[in-house]
Amino acid sequence: MTADAGAAPVAVAIRIRRPVAALSARLLRRGSVLAPALVAAYMVVEVYSYQRNYPDAASRQRLAEVSDTAALRILQGVPHAVQTTGGFVVWDGGWVIGLSLGVWALLATARLLRGEEDTGRAELLLAGPVPARGALITELLVLAGSFALTGAAVAVALGASGAGWSSSILYGLGLAALTAAVAGLAAVAAQVMPSRRRAVGAAATALGLLFLLRTAANSSARVGWLRWLTPYGWIDELRAFGADRWLVLLPLLAAPVLLAAGAVALRDRRDAGAGLVGGSDRHVGHGWLLGNPAAFAWRTTQPVLLGWAAAVAVYSAVLGVLVKTVVDFIAGDPTYGRILTDFGVDLTDLTRGVVALLGGTMGVVFALYGCWRIGAVRDEEAAGRAEHLLARTVTRAGWLGWHALLTATATALLSVLAGVAMWTGAAVTGADLGLTDAVGSMLAPLPAAVLFTGLAVLCFGAIPRLTVTLSVGLAVASYLLELLGTPLGLPAAVLNLSAFHHLSSVPVEPFGLLPTVALGGLGLLAAAAGVAAFRRRDLTGS
Amino acid sequence: MSGEAIRTEGLTKRFGEVLAVDGLDLSVQPGEIFGFLGPNGAGKTTTIRLLLHLLRPTAGRTWLMGVPAEDVEAAHRHVGYVPGEVALWPQLTGREVLTVLGNLSGRVDAAFLAELLDRFRLDPDVRTRSYSKGNRQKVALIAAFMARPDVLLLDEPTAGLDPLMEAEFQTVAREAAGRGQTVFLSSHLLDEVEDLCHRVAILRSGRLVEVCALEDLRPLDASVVEVSADGPLPALDRVAGVTAVEPVGDGLRISLTGSPGPLLARLAGAPITRLRSRQPSLEEIFLTYYEDAAGSPELAGEVAQRRVGRS
Numbered sequence: 103m104t105a106d107a108g109a110a111p112v113a114v115a116i117r118i119r120r121p122v123a124a125l126s127a128r129l130l131r132r133g134s135v136l137a138p139a140l141v142a143a144y145m146v147v148e149v150y151s152y153q154r155n156y157p158d159a160a161s162r163q164r165l166a167e168v169s170d171t172a173a174l175r176i177l178q179g180v181p182h183a184v185q186t187t188g189g190f191v192v193w194d195g196g197w198v199i200g201l202s203l204g205v206w207a208l209l210a211t212a213r214l215l216r217g218e219e220d221t222g223r224a225e226l227l228l229a230g231p232v233p234a235r236g237a238l239i240t241e242l243l244v245l246a247g248s249f250a251l252t253g254a255a256v257a258v259a260l261g262a263s264g265a266g267w268s269s270s271i272l273y274g275l276g277l278a279a280l281t282a283a284v285a286g287l288a289a290v291a292a293q294v295m296p297s298r299r300r301a302v303g304a305a306a307t308a309l310g311l312l313f314l315l316r317t318a319a320n321s322s323a324r325v326g327w328l329r330w331l332t333p334y335g336w337i338d339e340l341r342a343f344g345a346d347r348w349l350v351l352l353p354l355l356a357a358p359v360l361l362a363a364g365a366v367a368l369r370d371r372r373d374a375g376a377g378l379v380g381g382s383d384r385h386v387g388h389g390w391l392l393g394n395p396a397a398f399a400w401r402t403t404q405p406v407l408l409g410w411a412a413a414v415a416v417y418s419a420v421l422g423v424l425v426k427t428v429v430d431f432i433a434g435d436p437t438y439g440r441i442l443t444d445f446g447v448d449l450t451d452l453t454r455g456v457v458a459l460l461g462g463t464m465g466v467v468f469a470l471y472g473c474w475r476i477g478a479v480r481d482e483e484a485a486g487r488a489e490h491l492l493a494r495t496v497t498r499a500g501w502l503g504w505h506a507l508l509t510a511t512a513t514a515l516l517s518v519l520a521g522v523a524m525w526t527g528a529a530v531t532g533a534d535l536g537l538t539d540a541v542g543s544m545l546a547p548l549p550a551a552v553l554f555t556g557l558a559v560l561c562f563g564a565i566p567r568l569t570v571t572l573s574v575g576l577a578v579a580s581y582l583l584e585l586l587g588t589p590l591g592l593p594a595a596v597l598n599l600s601a602f603h604h605l606s607s608v609p610v611e612p613f614g615l616l617p618t619v620a621l622g623g624l625g626l627l628a629a630a631a632g633v634a635a636f637r638r639r640d641l642t643g644s
Numbered sequence: 645m646s647g648e649a650i651r652t653e654g655l656t657k658r659f660g661e662v663l664a665v666d667g668l669d670l671s672v673q674p675g676e677i678f679g680f681l682g683p684n685g686a687g688k689t690t691t692i693r694l695l696l697h698l699l700r701p702t703a704g705r706t707w708l709m710g711v712p713a714e715d716v717e718a719a720h721r722h723v724g725y726v727p728g729e730v731a732l733w734p735q736l737t738g739r740e741v742l743t744v745l746g747n748l749s750g751r752v753d754a755a756f757l758a759e760l761l762d763r764f765r766l767d768p769d770v771r772t773r774s775y776s777k778g779n780r781q782k783v784a785l786i787a788a789f790m791a792r793p794d795v796l797l798l799d800e801p802t803a804g805l806d807p808l809m810e811a812e813f814q815t816v817a818r819e820a821a822g823r824g825q826t827v828f829l830s831s832h833l834l835d836e837v838e839d840l841c842h843r844v845a846i847l848r849s850g851r852l853v854e855v856c857a858l859e860d861l862r863p864l865d866a867s868v869v870e871v872s873a874d875g876p877l878p879a880l881d882r883v884a885g886v887t888a889v890e891p892v893g894d895g896l897r898i899s900l901t902g903s904p905g906p907l908l909a910r911l912a913g914a915p916i917t918r919l920r921s922r923q924p925s926l927e928e929i930f931l932t933y934y935e936d937a938a939g940s941p942e943l944a945g946e947v948a949q950r951r952v953g954r955s
Contacts, residue, residue, distance in 0.1 A: 220734075220773075297734070297773065383771035387737040392744040402733065486731040490787070493696050493725035493797075494748040497717055640699040 118231045119240045125227065126214060126244040133210050134248040138255030141199055145259040148191040151589050155441075156190070168441075169193065174431070175320045176424060182344035188265030189343035192273060200277065200334060201313060203252065204284040207245075208305050211288035214241055215365075216298040219375050228374055238289075238369045242362045245285055253278025266343060272351070273342035279354035283333045284309055286361025293368035296380035303409060310413065317420065333357055395496045399504045402482070403475060407512050410471055411519055414464075418520040418544070421460050422527020425535060429453050451610060453534055457524070457543045458607040464520055465547025465602055466581040468513050472555030473577055475509040477570035480562055484644035498637045506559050506629050513551050520544040539609035546608035549621035550580075550601040556625030556632070563635030566642055647710075649674045649795050649826035650695065654704035657690055657850075664690045666850040667704070672828060672843075674794070677821050679841035679858075680830040683934045687850040688830040689728050692799050695828075696725060709794050721750060724788030728799035728830075730780040734773035738783050741772060742790070749791035760786045763812055777804035789816055796820060798829040802836060814840050834926050846933050853933055861929055868924045869898045869907065875915035883910050888932070899924065899932075 127134075156162045162185040168174070169181040179197055183189025215238065218224040228234055257274025261267040288305040295301040312332040319328035319335055329335030336357075339350045372378050391401035429452045432439050479502065482488045491501060521541030528535040558573035565572065583592075584602035597603045601621055606614035650672040657665040665687040672678045680688050693699045695706055697713045706713035709722040732741050746752040761768055764782045772780065781804045788796055796817075802810045810833075817827050817840060831837050837844060837858075844861065846854040854861070871877065872895035880889050880898060884906040888899040895918075900907060904921065911919075 299735075383774035384769060385737055385771055386769050387740040389740055389743060392740060393747050395748065398744050398748075405735070486727060486729055487733060489698060489725075489727050490732075490745055490784075491748060492698060492716070493720060493723065493727075494745065495717055495720050495750055496748055638700065641693070 115236070119236060121230070122227060122232055122237050122240040123244055126241045127247075129214055129218070130210060130244065130248050133206060134251060137203065137206055137248075138252045141203065141252060142255040142259035144195060144199060145191060145256060146263060147586055147590070148195045149187055149260070149263040149265065151586065152187055152190045152194075154591070155589060159185075165190070176317055176427070179316070179320055179338050182338075182341040186265070186343050187263065188260055188269050188273070191260065191265070192342050196273075196277075196337070197316075197334075199256075200280055200337060203277065203281040204309055204313075205306075207249065207281045207285040208288045208309060209302065210248075211245060211285040212292055212298050212302045212305065214245065215289055216292040216295075216301050220298045222375075225374060234374065235366055235369050238366055242289060242365070246282055246358070246362075249278045249281045249285065252281060269343040269346050272340060272346055272348060275351060276337045276340045276342065276354055279351065279358060280333050280337050282358035283354065283361065286358040286365070289365035290361055290368065293365050293372060294378045296377035300377075300380070306409075306413075310416070314416075314420075395491065395500055396504045396508070398491075399501075399508050403478070403505075403508060403512065406475075406478070407516075410516060414467065414516050414520050415523040418464070418523035419527040422524035422529075422533070422535075422540070423531050425453060425456055425460075425524075425528045426531045426533035428456050429533065432456075454539055454609045455607075457528075457535060457539060458546070458610045460524065461521075461543030461546050461608065462602065462605060464517070464544055465550050465605065466577060468517055468547060468551035469554040469577040469581075470574060471516060472509050472513050472551050473558045473570060473573040475512070476506070476555060476558035476562055476573065479505045480566055480569040483566065483641055486643065489641065492641065499633050502559065502562070502633050502636050506555065506633075509555055510552060513555065514545075514548060517541075517544040517548055517551075536609075542608040542613065546613065547602070547605050549618045549625070550605055552625035553601050553621045553628070554580075554625070556628035559629040559632035560635070561632070563632035563639070566639075567644075647674070648672065648707070649676070649709060650678075650828060651707045652691075652695070652704060653706075655691070655694055655701055655706055656703040657687075657694055657699060658702040664850050665694065668847075668850075668852060670845065670852070670855070672826055674826050675821055675824045676843060677817060677827040677841050678829070679837040679844040680828065680847065681832075681837065681844055681930065682830075682847035686847040688847055689799055690850075691847070692725075692728075692797050692828075692830065695797055696720070696723065722794040724749070724791055724793035724796045726781075726784045726788045726796075726798045726801045728803075730777075730784040732772040732775070732780055732783060735771060737769055737771055738766060738775065738779075739768035741783055742768065742787055745787040746790060749787075749793070751791045751793075753790060753792065756792070757786065757790045760790055760816070763816070764809060778806065778809065781805055782809070785813065785816075789820065792820070792823070792825065794824075795826045796828065798827065800831060801829055802831070802833065810836065834930060838926050846930075848933060862924065862926065863901070865902050866924055867900050867904070867921050868928065869900055869904065870918075870920045870922075871895045871898070871911065871914075871916055872918040873915050874917055877914050878910055880907065880910060883907050899928075 156165055166181065166185045169178075169184045174181075178193055181189070181193045184193050218227075224237075227237060232240070253274040253276075255274075256277050257267075257270045260273065261270035284305075287308050288301065291301040291305040291308075292298070295304055313334050315328055315332040316334035316338070319326055319332075320338075329339060333354060336350055336354045339347065340354075341347050341350075368378065391397040391404075432452055488501065492498060518541055521544035522537070524544065525535060525537045525540035528540065554573055554577040557576060558569055561572045562569045580600045581602055583597065583600040587597045587600065587603070604617040604621060606612065606617060648671050650670060652668050652670045655665060655668040655670075656663070668691060680691070682688050690699060694701055695708065695713060697706075697716050697719070708719045711719040711722065713719050732738075736744075742757065746757065764786060766779060766782045766786065772783065775783070781801070785798075785801060788798065802813055805813060814836065817829075821827055827840075829841075841858055843855065843857050845852055870892065872893065874894070877896060880886055880896070885900050885902045885904070886898055886907060887901055890897050898907065
């Protein structure tokens with residue numbers, strides 16, 4: 103205290119907050135390096151594929167015409183400057199980047215602001231001289247720094263690719279602000295909800311609604327005003343590389359600031375480790391699914407599965423609604439048909455071709471579900487909860503085996519659900535799509551999901567700390583290779599490395615026995631090896 | 645081997661460069677309450693996790709009730725376990741956790757469960773996320789005791805319990821031993837060990853330095869002599885029977901084995917104002933064992949060797 107007497111109050115405040123900032127930066131380190139690197143790499147790939155596929159003014163003019171149609175507006179957004187490199191990248195890849203960064207920011211924010219409290223680690227920090235509110239402000243500033251870094255990476259990647267520096271900076275700023283706004287939602291949810299899990303659930307629901315609002319706004323000019331209700335609409339309205347409307351940055355920058363201020367204001371109204379809602383944990387449990395290891399594995403996975411089921415059903419239904427629009431559009435435009443042929447779509451059977459393509463895109467979603475569920479099994483071990491079971495009559499092989507089997511079953515259920523939801527959406531709009539075709543298209547990528555789930559089990563057995571990182575990384579890399587490999591003209595030997603490249607395009611092609619047996623068999627082998635490795639290693643903490 | 649509740653032969657565990665447990669030979673009889681002591685990092689938790697086969701031994705073997713530890717399905721039918729760090733499923737209530745753990749132990753005695761809930765004063769209809777450390781500990785204790793297993797492996801079982809509950813734990817543990825169940829517990833609480841345990845093992849840097857009955861730990865011929873003086877005292881460390889000398893206040897505290905004759909002969913003529921002799925406390929005995937890592941290895945090692953020689 104005496105040493106502080108002469109120092110300016112601000113200097114003291116900064117000094118006592120520095121450890122909080124350092125710890126937050128340390129906890130966010132991996133994502134803060136990976137996110138900018140991946141986003142910048144994606145931008146460069148987009149630039150390259152644009153310059154390769156649309157080399158001259160004529161092809162760019164054609165693209166400008168076909169991109170501004172109802173179906174593509176709904177899927178990708180309203181094009182503003184697709185005849186320029188930057189404008190194309192923003193239109194073609196912007197929504198993927200914005201959504202991915204949003205999910206990352208949401209999870210990272212909830213983990214830093216709430217997960218640390220749930221584990222009790224935050225109390226070590228809060229017992230120090232920094233007030234809870236001051237700690238929260240510091241953590242929010244560190245998060246903001248991480249998002250600024252990501253925005254800078256985007257601006258530099260685009261600017262250096264020759265897209266125009268001023269517009270690149272505008273778009274980088276917009277993307278950083280959009281990411282920060284989603285993080286702001288998570289920060290508020292982290293104050294309101296009683297646990298990290300529920301904060302993630304609430305913020306993810308909000309994120310989904312905000313993105314759907316943008317999709318709805320893009321469906322027709324009549325409801326275009328909806329775009330002004332969501333940050334995902336604001337970033338479209340920046341019209342980067344077109345009109346460059348710098349003023350629209352105002353709501354984008356204001357949203358995270360206001361949300362962060364709200365979170366800080368709410369922080370003083372709650373206790374550490376508690377939320378503003380859900381005070382009482384007194385509760386007579388229903389006592390279901392506690393009888394044996396398999397039932398209990400199902401019990402611990404069920405709430406998450408229900409969340410995924412809801413999201414998959416809504417998304418697949420939206421895809422179903424779009425089928426007819428897309429088909430009508432392609433039928434009326436030979437140019438876009440050629441682009442689709444590039445992706446391997448058979449133009450003679452358009453509805454089923456489009457459905458086959460959509461089923462393929464869901465494959466990565468099912469694979470990620472599998473990897474993350476095995477990651478949750480790893481969390482059970484790392485937290486020490488698995489010990490209670492494995493110190494009783496549950497064997498290692500039984501415990502891990504049941505979790506792997508239930509994950510595979512849940513993945514199959516999710517794909518059937520996706521097929522039924524897509525069929526329902528298509529039926530509502532009067533598309534000519536059979537239920538078996540719809541379900542078949544969603545079941546087709548299952549072998550790939552089994553493969554990546556099996557690889558996750560192998561990671562869990564052999565290198566448990568990398569269970570999620572490695573398996574999710576492989577699944578995403580494999581999917582991107584298949585997605586971008588053909589347009590980039592990569593050789594067949596490289597394309598064959600992607601598991602998704604070997605899937606049958608159901609319902610255009612019949613369900614292929616060979617890829618199913620090969621991919622599924624590899625997955626089963628990897629899972630068996632993972633179980634064997636798990637039986638031979640020590641249980642380890644985090 | 646038959647008839648022993650816990651047996652290890654040359655049990656060894658190496659984590660990379662670190663030898664956590666080094667050639668452990670243990671034998672615990674049914675109905676025994678066995679205390680497992682040692683400073684932090686001595687390898688107590690590692691040993692318990694090796695007994696459960698949660699860790700795989702680098703060398704050596706282990707049996708629980710005659711069943712090899714690696715046959716977990718058969719061995720664990722005999723076991724109840726309280727881990728050193730109790731983590732529970734936050735979304736489940738205490739009762740749900742006890743239900744699933746009871747089902748997985750294979751034996752559920754509803755009446756005994758109700759009795760234990762009552763005796764440990766645990767409200768089971770609360771999600772475990774809102775339990776205090778003490779309440780989580782109670783859940784783990786009840787889960788371990790309610791199945792009446794043959795062997796209870798308890799890693800610091802009273803951590804976080806209040807003194808009343810600590811006493812209740814001791815009663816429950818004694819009742820279990822009375823029924824022929826074996827209680828193997830690691831602890832830092834010497835009072836608890838003194839009250840409860842029939843035998844103790846002392847572990848230091850992964851090696852056993854002592855296994856003996858509690859009364860043998862405090863040998864009858866050991867004593868502590870405290871002398872106060874108002875002048876200089878002669879050097880005492882070479883006197884026969886003296887094992888340790890440390891300055892306290894205006895005098896010395898001398899640890900002594902056997903006859904005090906040579907010590908008194910050396911002190912004759914010194915300006916002594918007060919002389920007091922007493923039995924060493926359990927704490928003083930343990931400190932002799934524990935201090936090795938920090939301070940005088942030769943002396944502690946000597947003492948340890950002498951004690952092992954006695955048992």
